[in-house]
Amino acid sequence: MIQKRGIFMDNYMERTENYVLHTYNRAPVVFESGEGVYLKDTDGKKYLDFAAGIAVMGLGYHYPGFDEALKAQIDKVIHTSNLFYNVPLADAAERLVEASGMSKVFFTNSGTEAIEGAIKAARKYAFLKGPKPGYEIIAMNHSFHGRSVGALSVTGNPHYQEAFKPLMDGVRFADFNDLESVKAQINEKTCAILLETVQGEGGIYPADKEFLEGIRALCDEHDLLMILDEIQCGMGRCGEMFAWQTYGVQPDIMTCAKALGCGVPVGAFVLNEKTASASLVPGDHGTTYGGNPFACAAAAKVLEIFKEKDITGHVRQVAPYLEQKLDELTEKYDCLTGRRGMGLMQGVVVGNGKTVGEVINAARECGLIVISAGSDVLRLVPPLIIEKEHIDEMVQKLSAALDSLQ
Numbered sequence: 001m002i003q004k005r006g007i008f009m010d011n012y013m014e015r016t017e018n019y020v021l022h023t024y025n026r027a028p029v030v031f032e033s034g035e036g037v038y039l040k041d042t043d044g045k046k047y048l049d050f051a052a053g054i055a056v057m058g059l060g061y062h063y064p065g066f067d068e069a070l071k072a073q074i075d076k077v078i079h080t081s082n083l084f085y086n087v088p089l090a091d092a093a094e095r096l097v098e099a100s101g102m103s104k105v106f107f108t109n110s111g112t113e114a115i116e117g118a119i120k121a122a123r124k125y126a127f128l129k130g131p132k133p134g135y136e137i138i139a140m141n142h143s144f145h146g147r148s149v150g151a152l153s154v155t156g157n158p159h160y161q162e163a164f165k166p167l168m169d170g171v172r173f174a175d176f177n178d179l180e181s182v183k184a185q186i187n188e189k190t191c192a193i194l195l196e197t198v199q200g201e202g203g204i205y206p207a208d209k210e211f212l213e214g215i216r217a218l219c220d221e222h223d224l225l226m227i228l229d230e231i232q233c234g235m236g237r238c239g240e241m242f243a244w245q246t247y248g249v250q251p252d253i254m255t256c257a258k259a260l261g262c263g264v265p266v267g268a269f270v271l272n273e274k275t276a277s278a279s280l281v282p283g284d285h286g287t288t289y290g291g292n293p294f295a296c297a298a299a300a301k302v303l304e305i306f307k308e309k310d311i312t313g314h315v316r317q318v319a320p321y322l323e324q325k326l327d328e329l330t331e332k333y334d335c336l337t338g339r340r341g342m343g344l345m346q347g348v349v350v351g352n353g354k355t356v357g358e359v360i361n362a363a364r365e366c367g368l369i370v371i372s373a374g375s376d377v378l379r380l381v382p383p384l385i386i387e388k389e390h391i392d393e394m395v396q397k398l399s400a401a402l403d404s405l406q
Helices: 007-021 067-075 087-100 112-131 149-153 160-162 179-183 209-222 295-309 311-330 356-365 390-404
Strands: 032-037 039-042 046-049 104-107 134-139 171-174 190-196 227-229 253-256 269-270 336-342 345-351 369-372 377-380
Touching: 039 295, 046 390, 067 295, 087 104, 087 269, 087 345, 104 295, 112 149, 112 190, 112 253, 112 269, 149 160, 160 390, 190 209, 190 356, 190 369, 209 227, 311 336, 311 345, 311 390, 356 369, 356 377, 356 390
Parallel strands: 134 171, 134 190, 190 227, 227 253
Antiparallel strands: 032 039, 039 046, 104 269, 253 269, 336 345, 345 377, 369 377
16 A cells, blocks of 8 residues: 655645656655665665665775765865866875776766766877778667766667767767677777776666677777776676776776765776877867866765775675575576676566556665666666665565555
8 A cells, every 4th residue: 555645745745746847757656864784764764775876885884984084074175176286186096096996096086987088088099090091980789877968878779869869979889799790880989988887877787798898809909999898787786886897997098986885976987008008188178177176085085985894795695685586586486587797787578567667666665776777677776785684675575565566
């Protein structure tokens, strides 16, 4: 049974619809606070969060030491611009380079901006090779890289693109996990191959090891740049700091965001030495807010906590239990037809007369927050600090939701 909302919640939702541009069909709930792996709405109802703000809140809510680091930075300085050095920028950059094993980092405000920077770096790298520089980028069908014009141009989903054409030219699309389709798109104008290590919005599809190794070999053979989008699948979610590290295939450029700031808007693109030394220079790229002291204080603290508390080790410990329990659910319920994913980035396919939207709504009524990926996949991307007891609680709540739909 759907619970009646309180008058304050209705008021907040009405005011939001009155004053905020309607680009999201928001769920009818207003969250007011969070603690650990739980959210609480304005009516005081508690929810187990298995969405983590779309894979953002890797450390959950109010992780010890994180809030304090942000408050301490607020008491010092929030912004100075990139015309000057600042302390957290150096700290965050050093830790991100160390975690990735790459060379240089550029901090952005979002994952979309990280993709934009990666595209520019790839084109500049090709430009400097001359005299007939390549500029085309091979991207993947069913991918998602962001909502700006550049990021939309490399997003392999016509639904997102249609109303905004013409987009950036010079983009060719191949099929994910089909190396021959990638080879068929390479020509003398190609400068880079861009893909998600694990496709997220497209339905939670991990790359095959042979596919990533093949992309790396093609890039080496043709002097192309391999760009891996780790915005959702990175930052520990798949069991290593970055998903590509589980494959042993390092890109030339990597993008990251989401859990990099654990709620503070910050993204980055990270380059290896070859690319960093022969691409962007002063005047080529910039941002007013990117790399500011507050955002970098967040990123630096997140990276410190991940290392000191071995967050990736914890993910590797609990992920098999989550996979086991989700497999048991797919065996039990006819409307769940399969599971796929890596680490704490899991998707369950919904079908047989039920829609993923119905399951999400029913789960929310039962006090569980889950989201979708694609048209038929239930996406589970919880905080990386969940324990087995939280997985058991998720199973209980999701089972109750599914039973209510019978």
